[in-house]
Amino acid sequence: MSKIYQFVHSRQEAVDSFKALFSGLPVEWLDKKTLNSGYGEKLKGKYQGSDFSAVIYFNKNNYSSKIVLEKGSQQIEQLLAEKLGQATVSSSGACKNQQSQGLVAVAQGIADTDEFAGFGVSKIQGMLISEAHIGTDESGKGDYFGPLVIAGVYVEADDLPLLQEIGVADSKMISDAKIKVVAEKLRVLAQIKYNLVLINPEKYNELYAKIANLNKLLAWGHARVMENLLQIVDCEYIIADKFGDDKFIQQALMKKGRQIKLIQTPRAEKDIAVAAASVLARDVFLTKLEELSLKYGVTIPKGCNEKVKIVAKQIAAKYGKEEMGKIAKLHFKTTQEIIDN
DSSP states (O other), rough: OOOEEOOOOBOOOOOOHHHHHTTOEEEEEEEEEEEGTTEEEEEEEETEEEEEEEEEEEEETTBBEEEEEEOOOHHHHHHHHHHHHHOEOOOOTTTTOOOTTTTSOOOOOOOGGGGGGOOOOOOBTTTTSOOOOEEEEESSTTTTTTTTTEEEEEEOOHHHHHHHHTOOOOOGSSSSHHHHHHHHHHHHHHEEEEEEEEOHHHHHHHHHHOOOHHHHHHHHHHHHHHHHHTTTTTOOOEEOOOOOHHHHHHHHEHHHHEESEEEEEEEESSSSHHHHHHHHHHHHHHHHHHHHHHHHHHOSSSSHHHHHHHHHHHHHHHOOOGGGGBOOOTTOOOOOOOOHH
C-alpha cells in the first residue's frame, strides 16, 4: 500500500524541498527520474540500510500536489509524517492516470439548480458555478475585539484540484492552527489572485458611525475587494454569502463592478473561491488578535461572550474606557455594559 502525503511547492523547489526533509540524516540519493511527460519526479534513496522510493506529482500549473511513498521503511514513514502530516493510504494502482488529469480530476458537471436559475451557469463539485469567478467572505463580523477583514479570491476550474489538495475549506470548519497553514500555502500559489481589505477597529467605528448599519458596512467592504480584484482579473461572476438585502452590495459597487453578475447565496462557503477567501480573511483576523494580545499583555479572546466582557473590563480599567475604540467594535452591547460598570 502506498502512502500519500500532501506536498505543495513550485516545480523549481519541489525536489530540493523534499530532499531537505532529510537534512542532517544519513540518506544516500540513488536516482531521479522524470515520469509521464513531467507530471511526476521519482526519487530513489537509501536510509539506514533500506531502499525507498517516492514520486512527487505535479499539476499542469507546475506545482506539486502530493508525494506518494511507493516503497519505504517504517522509519521513513514516521519521518514524513512528522514533517508533512499523517499520510492517506492508497492501493498501488490508485494514482495511475491521474497525471494526465492534473492529478485530481475535476468533478463532472451536474445539473443547474433553482438557486442559480437565470445565471446560465452549471455547478461542479467544490464550485457553485463552473465558470471562473471571484468569491468573497469576511472574518471578525461577530467578534467584539479586532478588525473586520474581507477577502476575495479569483478561481478558475483548473485551480480546483490544487486548492482541494492544500486543504481549502470553509474556515469555520478548520482549526485556527490549520487556518494558518492553509493560508500560507494559498499566498504562495502564483496563479491564485486575491485581495484583502482590513478595517481596523478605529476605522470600523468611524465607518459605523456614518453608516449605522452593519450589513451596509459589510457590503462596502465586499464591494471594495471585488473592485480591487476586477482591476487585475477579467471575469463575469462573483459569489458572496447572502447577508441583508441583495441590493446593498450592488449599490456599493462602482461602474466596473456593476457590470458583473453577482450571486449572493446562503452558505456560499460551499464554493471553493468563497472558502479560500474565508481562510485568508480568518488568518489575518487571528494574526491581528495575536498582535493585540501582545500589545495589551492579555490574551484577547474571539467572539462575544463572558470571557470577552471580562477582558474588556480589564483593559478599560487599566488603559481607560476610551482605549476600547482602538481595539473593539463599539456598537456591540458589550461596550455599554463596560461603561455602566
